Amino acid sequence: MANILDIRRRIRSVVNTRQITKAMKVVSAAKLRRAQERTLAARPYAQMLTNVLKSLVARAEIYDPETGEPKHPLLAQRPEKNILLIVVTGDKGLAGAFSANITKAAGRFLESKAGKNIDIEAIGRKGRDFLRRRYPTAAVQTRSLAEIEESLEAQPAAERAGATQIVGEHVGILGKLEFSQARALAESVIGRYRREEIDAVYVVFNEFKSVIAQRLIVEQILPIEQIGAQAVRLSEEMTEEERKKAREAAVSAGVGMRSSELAGEQAAAQFGASLGTEQVDYIYEQPPEELFRALLPKYVAIQIFRALLESVAAEHAARMTAMDSATSNATDMIDSLTLVMNRARQAKITKEIIEIVSGAAAM
Numbered sequence: 001m002a003n004i005l006d007i008r009r010r011i012r013s014v015v016n017t018r019q020i021t022k023a024m025k026v027v028s029a030a031k032l033r034r035a036q037e038r039t040l041a042a043r044p045y046a047q048m049l050t051n052v053l054k055s056l057v058a059r060a061e062i063y064d065p066e067t068g069e070p071k072h073p074l075l076a077q078r079p080e081k082n083i084l085l086i087v088v089t090g091d092k093g094l095a096g097a098f099s100a101n102i103t104k105a106a107g108r109f110l111e112s113k114a115g116k117n118i119d120i121e122a123i124g125r126k127g128r129d130f131l132r133r134r135y136p137t138a139a140v141q142t143r144s145l146a147e148i149e150e151s152l153e154a155q156p157a158a159e160r161a162g163a164t165q166i167v168g169e170h171v172g173i174l175g176k177l178e179f180s181q182a183r184a185l186a187e188s189v190i191g192r193y194r195r196e197e198i199d200a201v202y203v204v205f206n207e208f209k210s211v212i213a214q215r216l217i218v219e220q221i222l223p224i225e226q227i228g229a230q231a232v233r234l235s236e237e238m239t240e241e242e243r244k245k246a247r248e249a250a251v252s253a254g255v256g257m258r259s260s261e262l263a264g265e266q267a268a269a270q271f272g273a274s275l276g277t278e279q280v281d282y283i284y285e286q287p288p289e290e291l292f293r294a295l296l297p298k299y300v301a302i303q304i305f306r307a308l309l310e311s312v313a314a315e316h317a318a319r320m321t322a323m324d325s326a327t328s329n330a331t332d333m334i335d336s337l338t339l340v341m342n343r344a345r346q347a348k349i350t351k352e353i354i355e356i357v358s359g360a361a362a363m
Helices: 004-059 098-112 125-132 145-150 179-194 240-253 263-277 288-362
Strands: 082-088 117-123 164-170 200-210 213-222 231-237
Touching: 004 240, 004 288, 082 098, 082 125, 082 179, 082 288, 098 125, 098 200, 098 213, 098 231, 098 288, 117 125, 125 164, 179 213, 179 288, 200 288, 213 288, 240 288
Parallel strands: 082 117, 082 200, 117 164
Antiparallel strands: 200 213, 213 231
16 A cells, blocks of 8 residues: 555645646636627627628629629639638647647548648647648748738749648737737738639638537638628537536636627627618718728638637637646545545554554563
8 A cells, every 4th residue: 555655745746736727727717708708899890790791792793794703802713722721729738629629620621622732821839730740831931920911912832842731820829819910811811812822711710609609610711602601611519528517617617608798799680680681772982892892801801800719718618627627636536545545544553553452462
């Protein structure tokens, strides 16, 4: 049986670990609340922009009446030969299988697109490190987001490093996420799509609805098939066991499990529905076609920004759940080690009593 001193030392170690995991759970819960607020605050604007675009579609000629081809390049659909995949993972670990599940989904998507040229934009350190070990980096790597904001000119075509290659790495942007970063990335993606360097753009991320309602999806961003409708190509829901653990972690941390603060989003949806369906001839300051051309790139930027916001919230939820499980496991381990220590102490006391009684009987 183990030495009592060693058992006590191990119990102290597990207690210290439990304090760390409990503190990390509290921090993740606080960050999750802020991430939820940011996600909810961005939804009314995105909903209103979608509604305005739907209204413009009904009032502007977005397709050529003679050829039937779309007038805006972001609506043009081409055979998928060159694809851009944006992989959104976390920058830090201790979040369970959050980043691993995203990279697995990206791997399944890459397998489904075998035989095509695929460029990868890796957002997040975990996804970047995983993809670096499996795919080569392009000779001319995509610039950072700050450099993209300064210059958006076309880059000279470079020889591919492989059928699947990494063309961009964005690490550390999710900690202090701003819309300007998503806009810069969207402008870079739109520029490549306009120049027909890529034929389709997909993003793989963890969609966040609430703590117990998340799903891992691969969504098509370009070309735009239908405004306001998600073009989901791959989806993976949370298991019942994962929902149960997330529910327990949310209850113990005091985090709301349902997104009930949606009054602004619902009002925007109702107003937008009337804006797009009422038979009223609205007067626009600019021609509808011009407004449509100007707003469509903003719509793409909002889609990317939404994916980043929801991924940040989902990561904090996953870390909160993982730390709650780690805290519970540490408590169970402490109880088990305490029981072993008591048994060892009892055995030691019993042995000493037997030795004393045996000595007394011998005398």
